[in-house]
Structures are given as structure tokens and as C-alpha cells.
Amino acid sequence: MTTATALPPVDPILTRSLREHVHERLRASIVAGRFPTGERLNERQLADMLGVSTTPVKDAIRMLEGEGLVRIEARRGVYVLFSARQAYEMALGRASLESVMAHIAAKTISMEQLANLSGLVNEMEHATAHGALEELVRLNESFHGAIHAASGCHYLERRLDGQRMYDTAQRLSLLSEPGQRQAGFVEHRDIYEALAARDPRLAETRMKRHILRSAREHVHLVFGDVLKDLDYDCD
Known part of the structure; x- marks a missing residue:
């Protein structure tokens, strides 16, 4: 390939995964107070609101847990920790x-x-x-x-x-x-x-x-x- 036909780089935002986009959206919403402390998050409802499947939502929630913004309780659900x-x-x-x-x-x-x-x-x-x-x-x-x-x-x-x-x-x-x-x-x-x-x-x-x-x-x-x-x- 010659330099004359070289392609410009892809915009970084296009290379980010769906999980990262969902994670960023949920994180910003929690920090902005749209989900109050202690509220239970419903993965299906979040997926419907964001127009995605539950898979990237589940992945994003695990990332939020690592950041200390939510708590995952087995058989009970996901709860907002941010206070x-x-x-x-x-x-x-x-x-x-x-x-x-x-x-x-x-x-x-x-x-x-x-x-x-x-x-x-x-x-x-x-x-x-x-x-x-x-x-x-x-x-x-x-x-x-x-x-x-x-x-x-x-x-x-x-x-x-x-x-x-x-x-x-x-x-x-x-x-x-x-x-x-x-x-x-x-x-x-x-x-x-x-x-x-x-x-x-x-x-x-x-x-x-x-x-x-x-x-x-x-x-x-x-x-x-x-x-x-x-x-x-x-x-």
C-alpha cells in the first residue's frame, strides 16, 4: 500500500465496545444521582431503556461493582452504593x-x-x-x-x-x-x-x-x- 492510498485512523469512539458505552452511561447516571442510594437495579429494565441486550448490562454492572458504585447480592439483585x-x-x-x-x-x-x-x-x-x-x-x-x-x-x-x-x-x-x-x-x-x-x-x-x-x-x-x-x- 502506498502512502497516497493510506487510510485515516478510525475514530477512537467507534472502537469502544458496547459494554464500555453501557458502563459509561450507567456510571454517569449513578454519579448524577438518577439512581438513589440503595435502589435495586433491574438488569432487564436497564437493557430495555438503553436499547441493548442484558449481556453488556451485566458486564457493565460487574465493572461498576469493582468501582464501588453498586453491590451485587446473590439471588437478591444489584443495589446502588454511591452515597x-x-x-x-x-x-x-x-x-x-x-x-x-x-x-x-x-x-x-x-x-x-x-x-x-x-x-x-x-x-x-x-x-x-x-x-x-x-x-x-x-x-x-x-x-x-x-x-x-x-x-x-x-x-x-x-x-x-x-x-x-x-x-x-x-x-x-x-x-x-x-x-x-x-x-x-x-x-x-x-x-x-x-x-x-x-x-x-x-x-x-x-x-x-x-x-x-x-x-x-x-x-x-x-x-x-x-x-x-x-x-x-x-x-
């Missing part, structure tokens, strides 16, 4: 790790990495103003990923891998609200400014506040006013 406490505990873990990474990044970040973050902030401002939700989610993930890279904390970054599914679903849910988009943009800009000033303590504080503020808003959106009952005081 306000779990959501906020995940945020506490993320805030602890990412605030340390921001602290270190403020000491080690290069001019090239700062320029990249500055460009992302500018793109986020445009996406925020135009309500471009999917683009804003992508930019959010790129922003945090760039800080992880600048910190060089590969071990800590791997510790975050297990909850990326929650972070993405939270962003999709929360950033659908105009007020939350604006608040998030301001916080990301402030984190960038702390990094540009090479102020480790300020970068750490702003990152932690950003993550916990977002988590509180998401928990309130999904579960209502329940955080006061969780006995957390981590500011």
Missing part, C-alpha cells in the same frame, strides 16, 4: 493528593508548562462564556493533568487513577450549571496565578479549596443538604 458520604470522601482523598501536587508544582513548574497552563485558562474562559460543556470538561481535565505533570509526582497521580471516573462524571453534572462554570473558571485562574507566582502554600490552599467547594456543590446537587450530617470539617 453522599462516599462522594465526599472521594473528594477529600483527591483534595489531599492534588493540593500536595500543586504545592510541588509551584516549585518545579517550567516556563513552558506555565505557558501551556495560561493557554488552557484562556480557552476555559472562552468555553465558560459560551457554555461549551464538553469542551470545558476536557479543558478541566487537561488543566489538572498539566499540574500533575509539572509536579512530577507520578506515584500520587497513579493513586488518582481509581477515581477519574467520578471526577469526570462530577464535572459533567456540575458544569451544566452556569454559576458553577463561572465559579470553576475563577478558581482555575486563581490556581494558575499562584503557580505563576511560584507560591507553593497558596497553590496548595487554592487547589484544596477548589476541589472541596466543587465536591460540596455536587453533593448538594445530587443528595440535597446532607453534608452537615457527615461530621466533616476539613477546610
